[in-house]
Amino acid sequence: MTHHGDEHTNAERLAIGLGLFSIGLGLAEALAPGSVARLIGVPSTERTRSTLRGMGAREMATGAAILAQPHRPEWLWARVGGDAIDLALLGGALGSEHTDRRRAAAGTFAVLGAAALDAYCAIELGRATPAFSRGRERVHVEHAVTINKPIGEVYAFWRDVQNFPRFMRHIEAVEATGDRRSRWRATGPAGTRFEWQAEITDDRPDERIAWRSLEGSDVEHDGEVTFSHAPGARGTEVRVRLEYAPPGGAAGRAIARLFGEEPEQQIREDLRRFKQLIETGEIALSDGPGLWRPAQPARRPEDVTKLAGVQR
Amino acid sequence: MRANCWMGTRHLEVTEVPEPKILNPRDAIVRITSTAICGSDLHLFNGFIPTMRRGDVLGHEFMGEVVEVGAAVRNLSAGDRVVVPFPIACGQCAQCEREMYSLCENSNPNAWMAEKLWGYSPCGIFGYSHMLGGYAGGQAEYARVPFADTGPLKVPEGLTDDQVLFLSDIFPTGYMAADMCHIQPGDIVAVWGCGPVGQFAIKSAYLLGAERVIAIDRFPYRLDIARQKAGAEVLNYEQVDVLEALEEMTGGRGPDACIDAVGLEGHAPGMMGAYDRIKTIMMLETGRPPALREAIIACRSGGTVSVAGVYGGFIDKFPMGAIVNKSLTLRSGQCHVHRYMKPLLQRIQSGEIDPTFVITHHMPLDQAPEAFDLFANKEDECLKVVLRAH
Numbered sequence: 178m179t180h181h182g183d184e185h186t187n188a189e190r191l192a193i194g195l196g197l198f199s200i201g202l203g204l205a206e207a208l209a210p211g212s213v214a215r216l217i218g219v220p221s222t223e224r225t226r227s228t229l230r231g232m233g234a235r236e237m238a239t240g241a242a243i244l245a246q247p248h249r250p251e252w253l254w255a256r257v258g259g260d261a262i263d264l265a266l267l268g269g270a271l272g273s274e275h276t277d278r279r280r281a282a283a284g285t286f287a288v289l290g291a292a293a294l295d296a297y298c299a300i301e302l303g304r305a306t307p308a309f310s311r312g313r314e315r316v317h318v319e320h321a322v323t324i325n326k327p328i329g330e331v332y333a334f335w336r337d338v339q340n341f342p343r344f345m346r347h348i349e350a351v352e353a354t355g356d357r358r359s360r361w362r363a364t365g366p367a368g369t370r371f372e373w374q375a376e377i378t379d380d381r382p383d384e385r386i387a388w389r390s391l392e393g394s395d396v397e398h399d400g401e402v403t404f405s406h407a408p409g410a411r412g413t414e415v416r417v418r419l420e421y422a423p424p425g426g427a428a429g430r431a432i433a434r435l436f437g438e439e440p441e442q443q444i445r446e447d448l449r450r451f452k453q454l455i456e457t458g459e460i461a462l463s464d465g466p467g468l469w470r471p472a473q474p475a476r477r478p479e480d481v482t483k484l485a486g487v488q489r
Numbered sequence: 490m491r492a493n494c495w496m497g498t499r500h501l502e503v504t505e506v507p508e509p510k511i512l513n514p515r516d517a518i519v520r521i522t523s524t525a526i527c528g529s530d531l532h533l534f535n536g537f538i539p540t541m542r543r544g545d546v547l548g549h550e551f552m553g554e555v556v557e558v559g560a561a562v563r564n565l566s567a568g569d570r571v572v573v574p575f576p577i578a579c580g581q582c583a584q585c586e587r588e589m590y591s592l593c594e595n596s597n598p599n600a601w602m603a604e605k606l607w608g609y610s611p612c613g614i615f616g617y618s619h620m621l622g623g624y625a626g627g628q629a630e631y632a633r634v635p636f637a638d639t640g641p642l643k644v645p646e647g648l649t650d651d652q653v654l655f656l657s658d659i660f661p662t663g664y665m666a667a668d669m670c671h672i673q674p675g676d677i678v679a680v681w682g683c684g685p686v687g688q689f690a691i692k693s694a695y696l697l698g699a700e701r702v703i704a705i706d707r708f709p710y711r712l713d714i715a716r717q718k719a720g721a722e723v724l725n726y727e728q729v730d731v732l733e734a735l736e737e738m739t740g741g742r743g744p745d746a747c748i749d750a751v752g753l754e755g756h757a758p759g760m761m762g763a764y765d766r767i768k769t770i771m772m773l774e775t776g777r778p779p780a781l782r783e784a785i786i787a788c789r790s791g792g793t794v795s796v797a798g799v800y801g802g803f804i805d806k807f808p809m810g811a812i813v814n815k816s817l818t819l820r821s822g823q824c825h826v827h828r829y830m831k832p833l834l835q836r837i838q839s840g841e842i843d844p845t846f847v848i849t850h851h852m853p854l855d856q857a858p859e860a861f862d863l864f865a866n867k868e869d870e871c872l873k874v875v876l877r878a879h
Contacts, residue, residue: 325581325582325586411583412583456581456595457515457580457582459513459561460513461513461597461598462598463623464624
């Protein structure tokens with residue numbers, strides 16, 4: 178699970194308002210196209226009614242998309258595009274002798290106003306994304322995995338910090354600097370490097386390990402892992418919870434990428450490798466260098482040995 | 490080395506690719522002697538399975554000689570002659586310990602993709618899309634075999650490639666289809682599809698004690714093999730009404746168990762066939778299941794429907810009402826090959842079955858694309874092609 182901040186930003190609240198407006202207008206256009214035609218001063222013919230029904234369907238679709246994802250600027254830009262189409266159609270109607278010019282002009286001004294609001298909202302949302310790079314929010318991620326090994330073995334593997342580079346993709350090296358302290362080094366996108374020191378704040382064998390980063394760390398975070406017996410001798414349930422506060426700016430974005438564009442997916446993959454390593458002694462590898470490449474040629478040997486923890 | 494590569498829908502090329510290397514301590518490299526084309530390879534060929542990439546090496550039925558083993562492989566050494574099971578399984582996760590090898594939790598490096606489609610991921614499979622692991626396949630001169638200490642079966646002296654090759658997939662797959670029917674004395678089993686898996690399902694149903702087996706297809710040569718070599722009574726669904734015929738042949742009871750050995754590219758005459766063709770073309774369903782629908786309707790009340798055919802995504806007009814109201818048991822699964830290899834090898838050695846009866850063609854690896862055409866179009870009475878890679 179991933180949680181970002183719980184309340185909506187001002188831009189998101191505006192987006193939700195515009196989304197509701199979209200659906201209301203769309204419903205009116207789709208269900209009562211004749212009345213809408215009269216309101217904007219165009220004659221209610223078969224053709225204008227069917228155009229309005231189409232516009233209504235579009236309005237409802239964008240409205241629904243905005244309500245589902247009020248933080249995404251794309252849907253607001255879709256509304257701006259829709260406004261442009263409406264303006265073009267109204268412009269065409271203004272040139273027709275059957276049109277009530279006064280009403281059509283009022284309609285045009287109304288659409289221009291809506292377009293300005295849509296564009297403003299889209300720009301504001303654009304500033305704020307991606308959601309978890311906003312400095313004020315702490316990102317909370319958790320995931321569970323069941324491992325077919327006794328609890329003591331699983332706990333001991335996790336407690337030995339040296340094991341982490343073997344299953345966490347971005348962790349390059351971990352060095353124990355004391356019984357409870359360790360120094361971590363990770364690589365991020367474009368060769369960026371991050372370092373932090375961590376301290377274990379709670380250590381109960383076969384039950385729980387909790388830790389937090391020390392002051393001056395590049396990545397401020399805390400986390401815990403708990404171990405419990407899976408029912409019916411099904412092995413050990415491992416639950417990991419991580420919370421971190423990405424700073425703003427370019428470094429923040431890089432750190433966000435370090436934890437993954439989708440932090441939940443990242444922790445899932447790391448725990449999957451943890452399970453593979455502890456159950457089978459190695460990490461399953463495709464023949465290709467990852468997704469969306471041909472299965473051959475083989476992965477670069479140095480990547481493989483790093484990921485698999487093979488010593489040769 | 491040479492390998493049969495998927496270059497796009499209905500486009501294959503045998504081309505030069507880098508030789509595989511040991512990547513993990515439990516890997517082995519196998520120099521392939523014989524490799525076969527599976528009916529399920531046709532689903533890749535015809536573009537029904539997502540996440541294939543241009544250049545992927547096909548093939549999951551293969552055998553050969555071990556040429557190199559990783560540091561952790563102790564039961565195999567260079568020179569051993571082995572048959573490789575198509576599911577890649579670690580042998581240590583909870584599913585492997587339950588002998589549900591095709592559900593191995595650790596062998597699919599791209600498990601997340603399968604999870605998006607199915608909720609949880611099955612095992613990785615050689616040469617069968619990136620969603621199932623992105624492993625290079627066995628229609629090649631060499632292959633890397635992960636978890637080689639768990640899967641490959643050493644072949645005893647005196648058995649030819651043709652006799653044991655099908656332990657990699659189609660014999661166990663047909664056998665498991667019959668095994669899932671829980672056959673009791675007096676049972677009549679109906680099998681849809683007389684391809685290689687269907688043929689082995691017929692044979693296996695007899696091995697497991699079926700009284701009679703009725704096989705359904707539309708190609709006379711396949712029905713002939715089912716009758717003459719596998720011992721089935723046969724129905725050509727283009728000539729008879731299958732439901733009526735089955736009812737009549739079973740004294741009005743209906744078959745006790747029905748096996749779908751067709752899978753997602755089923756064919757049906759008339760309106761139902763046209764309906765599924767249009768829906769798959771429009772991507773409104775991802776498989777054509779007329780055989781499965783018919784098997785469910787044909788099955789006697791309280792009977793079992795066993796699905797060996799491959800389905801990938803979503804099918805339409807699924808007769809759930811028949812399952813509920815007739816108290817049917819629906820069973821399926823990719824074959825847990827590891828579970829069956831040794832017992833079935835014994836049946837081959839004892840002479841209870843000679844798996845070579847399905848082979849109609851031997852061709853060199855270089856002719857793999859032609860072989861796919863023959864097999865896909867049922868030309869030259871093609872039932873099973875074995876490719877020689879060395």
